[in-house]
Amino acid sequence: MANDLEALEDWAGVLLNKLEPAARSKLTRSLAQKLRRSQQQRVKQQRNPDGSAYAARKPRDLKGKKGRIKRKAKMFQKLPKASYLKAKGDGQSITVGLTGRVARIARVHQYGLKDRAEADAPEVRYEQREVLGFAEDDLNFIRYELMNYLYKNS
Template sequence: MAELQNVDAWLAALLANLEPAARNRMMREVAQQLRRIQQKNIQRQRNPDGSVWEPRRMTARSKKGRIRRQMFAKMRTARYLKTTASADAASVEFASKVQRIARVHHYGLRDRVTRNGPEVRYPERRLLGVNNETEVNIRDILLRWFIG
């Protein structure tokens, strides 16, 4: 525990050396890199830990050979996957319009397919998360800012 306090103090000293505007730019860069990684995971249809999402259910309407769009193709765009950054924090979140849909799929909750349609339990598909690759990328960005 004492080691973590020492690391915290060391990082606080490094952050204090940067001006607030520089910290803001650094956090913006971190947030943008986080969004790129999350978009790549959604495009590959994988959880942050690398496991594959459960595929869509086959229905009577699905036809053999029919080309279907990838899941969450629009949700991964910058229009819906927003970044926020301040001098103290960086985050990636879904815009308010699609937050409900993202939450239902992320946690595997129940929701209605259409307004008056049947209620369905969706499989858990982790849309956002942190893995080793994410940590390494963020560490590289921070080191580049502190060294440079």
């Protein structure tokens, strides 16, 4: 995946350097917003970039709880909101990332790190769930959008 990204950067870099700075900024902002949308859809579907489903949650020991316990809630329900998942494009780069406290939580899941669910809870290793990442479709999408933009504006 890293080689594909580097190859795309080498290929697109030459073409993008020929654009005016304002046009390049406009293009990168547009690409960043569209990439954010694809990341939002993938997180809502509970999928890793390779298409596999997120690892299931561990069952919780709810001491003393009786009655119906809702366990159907999906992970990361609020994560895809635009207030947390930010997209930025300037003339030099495109960035799609998380902000605030949710960025720390997402990082724990992204890399499968240890963390505490609550202040007094024991430290637990979380399963790796790739919250952000490039799928092959994302790279193809970027290539297509660049070619389309350059064709229309040449």
